[in-house]
Amino acid sequence: MIQLIPLLKELVELECQEWASKKIDIKYEVRNNRKGYKAGALKKGMEHVYAQQCEFVAIFDADFQPESDFLLKTIPFLVHNPKIALVQTRWKFVNYDACLMTRIQKMSLDYHFKVEQESGSFMHAFFGFNGTAGVWRVSAINESGGWKDRTTVEDMDLAVRACLKEWEFLYVGDIRVKSELPSTFKAYRHQQHRWTCGAANLFRKMGWEIVTNKGVSIWKKWHLLYSFLFVRRVIAPILTFLFYCVVIPLSAMVPEVHIPVWGLVYIPTAITIMNAIRNPGSLHLMPFWILFENVMSMHRMRAALTGLLETAHVNDWVVTEKVGDLVKDDFDVPLLEPLKPTECVERIYIPELLLALYLLICASYDYVLGSQTYFMYIYLQALAFIVLGFGFVGTKTPCS
Structure with a gap:
């Protein structure tokens, strides 16, 4: 795809020239750097x-x-x-x-x-x-x-x-x-990191500015600062991972820790129902959606902490790769083809595999010695982390 960029720029320029020749007010502009x-x-x-x-x-x-x-x-x-x-x-x-x-x-x-x-x-x-x-x-x-x-x-x-x-x-x-x-897991991870990290970092940079702004109402300040930025962009990704991927599995090994049923069911059920209403044709995919979002919560948590603490990678900007099907006709290469377990993957994701091991230990303990019944859910979580950890998700990408 990177090799196609100069060709695409040339095609866009030629297209603009063609429209300009028809007396259409159109300009083609490019920069010689990526500053900002x-x-x-x-x-x-x-x-x-x-x-x-x-x-x-x-x-x-x-x-x-x-x-x-x-x-x-x-x-x-x-x-x-x-x-x-x-x-x-x-x-x-x-x-x-x-x-x-x-x-x-x-x-x-x-x-x-x-x-x-x-x-x-x-x-x-x-x-x-x-x-x-x-x-x-x-x-x-x-x-x-x-x-x-x-x-x-x-x-x-x-x-x-x-x-x-x-x-x-x-x-x-x-x-x-x-x-x-x-459509590739690598590209999606980069996109979600940029969106989550940037939002958390914006909360850090604009929090005081919102509080001290005298031009808007208290209600709007509260909505912007607490609901839109703090809860949804900072707290949500952190708590989602800690609760569903750390606390619940760990509680299976510690009988003294009791999690009320409403804490396990209320919020995820409400969100799932709203998603199901909006996507009735995809109702059968809801279990996969839940498991996939659990895996992505790990990346969003790391991104939120990066933005909130403003660590070294806070301003990392990786353009989200879109594979499209630009060369399909000329080279007969089906770029949008789901990855198969027998095919080579671009990379193995160690954090996902380490967390999968932790989940397998917790689920196995609960199954053999525990008094909870969380092991079925935790086993499914572990499987999701394994699948994504080995890169068997999305469309195929060249191995490097």
Whole structure:
């Protein structure tokens, strides 16, 4: 895929030249460095004279494919309501059926858009910009301080600052933009690390700024600081891992530790039901979704702690690889093919395997000597960690 990047840039440039020859006002711009990563690129793009003359800016990642009428559907919301800073649209996934991992991602993102984004928009509460498939009012960007590269979530950073300036956001779920999900486990891990680490780091950097801001209500400060950032971006990933992957397995070996049934059932059942309602056709995949999310909770916890403590890897930015099917026709290489246990994998993930060993010990103890009945669940967890630890998830990637 890396070898294709120069070719893709050349094709994009030729396409822009073709449209320019038809008297269409279009520009092709590239940077000679990666300073500031995506935030740096957006900031650089907004410095051009022709960009400063625009009232609105639409933002898309490279793998997004908006329909030709995208602006005709989104711009009217901004034109008719000068208080709206952002119109966020829905993502539609062209490769959700590539493998089990992409199906699970779709389930999680459907929950995110329908429950978090849509409810936040409907209740006139804050919800974050997703970084792509959205249209911003340029004056709102400028008033909020522009794009900043202090975290790896420049989209959330800008949205929080715009909210503190009393700008409103609108989510329109009926407008959907085609995109691609990361289909390799390595790419998905990098993506989740960047999202989780950046959000936790943003909480560290903006916490006091939110508290001392005099322009917004106490309710909005509480929602931003406690609910949106602290609970969902810091506490949730840490507690999820510690509770389900450490405390419950350990309690099977320590009879004195008693976990109430509601603690085991209430929250995960509620979230599972909401996901099932949004994905009735994927109801049979819910057990796999639960186990996969348990494994990913380990990575999200590490990422959250990295962002919160601002360790050495806090600003690591790895572009999420999207394999697509660009060379399929020419070379007959089925890139979106699920990995088989007999095939070579790119790497073995030691942390997953070590935790799988810990879970196997706890489950076996509970089965032989324990008084709990957690061993069935813990064995399934151990199996999930083993499968992901050996890389047998997602689509195949070349072995290095």
